[in-house]
Amino acid sequence: ILNVEQSPQSLHVQEGDSTNFTCSFPSSNFYALHWYRWETAKSPEALFVMTLNGDEKKKGRISATLNTKEGYSYLYIKGSQPEDSATYLCASVGAGNQFYFGTGTSLTVIP
């Protein structure tokens, strides 16, 4: 089992604000780090998968960075919109391809 932690647990921001979350994971035996977006009653949606130290990925207004040496990843949302409201999950991949998820950050964007 890998201990993956996310902060903050929940976040309320105004529409148009930019925000970021943190994912911490064990840096030893690192394979990959995934970010997912999960809306209620829907399947988790893959955002990014990162493997290399220093990786930066971007999809529209959402971007992520990875530091495998210190064991953390940041997810950034620029100019938050109400449709960005969801739970954002990170997962570290174990040796047997198991995914170990953090507790998630619940984002609410207030119009």
Add this chain to the structure above:
Amino acid sequence: SAVISQKPSRDICQRGTSLTIQCQVDSQVTMMFWYRQQPGQSLTLIATANQGSEATYESGFVIDKFPISRPNLTFSTLTVSNMSPEDSSIYLCSGGPWNEQFFGPGTRLTVL
């Protein structure tokens, strides 16, 4: 990409009964996994469903409580046995390689 469906989408069950959740993938995947999300908690890995062999369970989960079948590369079932209210959770299955994992929509289970 792969599309994963789960049945049932939700159920309300009585204490002491069992429920089997089905997970169907529209393409063959080597790895399939089962997760649980209890209220206020994160997704917790229950087990890896291996085709042709017994499932591999994470610490805290046992086969007698959560028997898993994986008869082929597109299908798996998870049974929640002898249920108690503490088993009330969302159960998700997933499949795919390490760099592209797809998830089902989840089964919301309430045990009374």
